[in-house]
Amino acid sequence: MSRTLVQPVGQKRLTNVAVVRLKKHGMRFEIACYPNTVLSWRSGVEKDLDEVLQSHTVYSNVSKGVLAKSKDLIAAFGTDDQTNICLDILKKGELQVAGKERESLLSSQFRDIATIVMHKTYNTETQRPYTISMIERLMREIHFAVDPHSTSKKQALELIQELQKHFPIKRCPLRIRATAPQDQLPNLLEKLKEWNATVISKEGSSAQLSVVFEMEPGLYKDCHDFVMNKMHGRFEVLAHSLYVEGDTHVDQYNDYEDMPAPLPKETHDSVLELNEKLQKQTISSTSRPTETQQKQNKCNTCNVSFDDSKLYREHHKSEWHKHNMKRKTKQLPPLTEEECMADMELDDSKSDLKDYSF
Numbered sequence: 001m002s003r004t005l006v007q008p009v010g011q012k013r014l015t016n017v018a019v020v021r022l023k024k025h026g027m028r029f030e031i032a033c034y035p036n037t038v039l040s041w042r043s044g045v046e047k048d049l050d051e052v053l054q055s056h057t058v059y060s061n062v063s064k065g066v067l068a069k070s071k072d073l074i075a076a077f078g079t080d081d082q083t084n085i086c087l088d089i090l091k092k093g094e095l096q097v098a099g100k101e102r103e104s105l106l107s108s109q110f111r112d113i114a115t116i117v118m119h120k121t122y123n124t125e126t127q128r129p130y131t132i133s134m135i136e137r138l139m140r141e142i143h144f145a146v147d148p149h150s151t152s153k154k155q156a157l158e159l160i161q162e163l164q165k166h167f168p169i170k171r172c173p174l175r176i177r178a179t180a181p182q183d184q185l186p187n188l189l190e191k192l193k194e195w196n197a198t199v200i201s202k203e204g205s206s207a208q209l210s211v212v213f214e215m216e217p218g219l220y221k222d223c224h225d226f227v228m229n230k231m232h233g234r235f236e237v238l239a240h241s242l243y244v245e246g247d248t249h250v251d252q253y254n255d256y257e258d259m260p261a262p263l264p265k266e267t268h269d270s271v272l273e274l275n276e277k278l279q280k281q282t283i284s285s286t287s288r289p290t291e292t293q294q295k296q297n298k299c300n301t302c303n304v305s306f307d308d309s310k311l312y313r314e315h316h317k318s319e320w321h322k323h324n325m326k327r328k329t330k331q332l333p334p335l336t337e338e339e340c341m342a343d344m345e346l347d348d349s350k351s352d353l354k355d356y357s358f
Contacts, residue, residue, distance in 0.1 A: 017032045017033065017034070017035070017054060017062060018032075018033045018034065018035045018036070018037070018038055018095060018096070018097075019031070019032065019033070019062045019063075019095075019096040020033055020038060020089055020090055020093040020094065020095050020096070021089075021093055021094050021096055022088075022089045022092055022093035022094070024076045024077070025075060025076045027060070027068075027072050027075075027076055028060060028061075029058050029059070029060065029068055029072075029073075029076065029085070029089055029093075030058070030059045030060065030061065030062045030089075030093075031053060031057070031058060031059065031062070031086050031089050031090065031093070032053070032054040032055060032057070032059065032062045033052050033053055033054060033090070034051065034052060034053075034054060037051060037052045038052065038090070038095050039095070040052075041090065042090075042091075049083075049086075049087070052090070053086055053090075056082050056083045056086055057082055057086075058073060058082055058085050058086060058089070060072075073085060102148075105148065106146050106148065109146050109148065109152055110136070110139070110146050111132075111136075112152040113139075113146065113152050113155050113156045113159060114132050114135045114136045114139060115132060116152060116153060116156035117130075117135050117139075117156050117159055117160055117163070118130055118131070118132050118135050119172075119240070120156070120160065120171055120172055120217075120240070121135075121160060121163075121169050121170060121171060121172060122169070122170060122172055123168055123169065124168040124169065124170050125168045129172075130169070138163055138166075138167055138169075139159065139163075141166075142162060142163065142166060144159060144162075171216065171217050171218075172217070172240065173198075173214040173215060173216060173217070174214065174215055174216075174217050174220060174237060174239070174240060175200070175212065175213075175214050175237070175238040175239040176212070176213060176214070176215065176223065176235065176236065176237055176238060177210055177211070177212045177234075177235075177236045177238055178210070178211050178213070178223075178227045178231075178233060178234070178235055178236075179204070179208055179209070179210045179211075179233050179234040179235075179236075180208065180209065180211075180227065180231045180232075180233035180234075181207065181208060181209075181231070181232075181233070182204075182207060182208065182209055184231045184233070185209050185211075187230075187231065188211060188227070188231065189211075191223075191226055192211070192213055192215070195215055195216070195219050195222075195223065196215075196216070197213045197214060197215035197216075197219075198213060198214045198215075199211060199212075199213045200212040200213055200214065208233075212238065223235070297309055297312040299312070299315055299316070299321065301321060301324050301325055301328055301334060302315070302320065302321055302324045302334050303334050319340070319344065320337050320340045320341075323335070323340050323343070323344060324340065
């Protein structure tokens, strides 16, 4: 019985590739790219096309190695130039990723969007910024879905408008410094009043005046154009985040706060007495090492002490110690080494008499 050939001889299978797919004129076109390079090329980090494409070839199915037909390429793209078509697919195509990889990318982008929202908003009730965990919880409550084809910043700005409909959240005001000639000051103040901006301070000389104010981020472009083009002044953004009243600044810290306070005289004397007692205890403990060592090297079974730990260990293997252990089980007093030897000889003679008894 003949076996069927599973893989055709002329078929080229590509493995460990990132596939970019584009559907056009009802036909599917794919290109084979190196893993983790498509996003780098689209973001402008990778410039070399050969480092992105595994081959300048257009496929209808990369996994099976089926090449796209020339007439289909001409009908869809108007040319059969493989390199230009690969560039078009690389720009407009959809990157095919596995389920776990897609889930990881969406989770990472979800975290990025939450981080942007956290830096750009604050709670209108407490006048404090939200934490990132709170922002993520609010995003889940309104069932926010990440769009992988849109940037994180654009989705974050749209998300802020949606969150404002349900929760006490607001964009952080921009703190801006505008410098303009003295005669243009009335026009600037009138515009700031029209934009509901809050003037923080005014400073400058008779020729130029600088005004520091806070305003809504949505009016940034109008304010920038007015100061730079109409007033011919200078425009500077001082802060994007919220300034909360009562926050501690660096200038409020004392250089000597971290230094320990000096001890009172009574405490100092008690510390000295304690040190003297500890030194006496150390000296007394070091002057009597033999007594402790003798206690540690004493055999309670035989009621004998050893100066050397090696002799103490060998004693526990001797017949003397074993004989006294037997007597201890019979609740008999221990014997000395000479008495032990005599008792053992007596036991041996008794056993010999038993062997020769009639």
